[in-house]
Amino acid sequence: EDQVTQSPEALRLQEGESSSLNCSYTVSGLRGLFWYRQDPGKGPEFLFTLYSAGEEKEKERLKATLTKKESFLHITAPKPEDSATYLCAVQALSGNTPLVFGKGTRLSVIA
């Protein structure tokens, strides 16, 4: 069974304090790994898709990386507006299969 585990469940950072969020996954062949950002009371906002180990993608202060077992979302010098829940999801290569989501990491950045 495909699974996604995100850690930590919650993370509190001071403004400017860089850190990483982890997404560990087990899947029967990975087609893609997705990162979303979700603000309270809103729907998830697409950030990145990673397809193969070693791939990296960046957007502003966010950088996502992928290995064969996990993905990291690195946040460099975060600002309060980066506070949100970050969701990770995987899609298996086999057949037409839906996304499997993790529970998310709730990030709070304090000024």
Place this chain on the structure above:
Amino acid sequence: ETGVTQTPRHLVMGMTNKKSLKCEQHLGHNAMYWYKQSAKKPLELMFVYNFKEQTENNSVPSRFSPECPNSSHLFLHLHTLQPEDSALYLCASSQGGYQETQYFGPGTRLLVL
């Protein structure tokens, strides 16, 4: 309007009521999805429509009834719900099927009393 819109944004209903959630996508996509998001749980896929055809029904109770009249509109009809159905209901769309990136609407926050 741009992206994926959902109405209403908030809904309070009794267990004997009948209500409907509406989703509209302005992205020219062909697939639409309903998800349920409860506290402390991952997003749960409920239904998938691809080119107006239902391709997934993830063991959802019959008190939830989807309708997809065209590729741009998706409804979720609700009747005789239970308090445990209270959650954020999210609509998403993608260009094609699962292999394409999904874009989400803002959700409807549902409270069942």
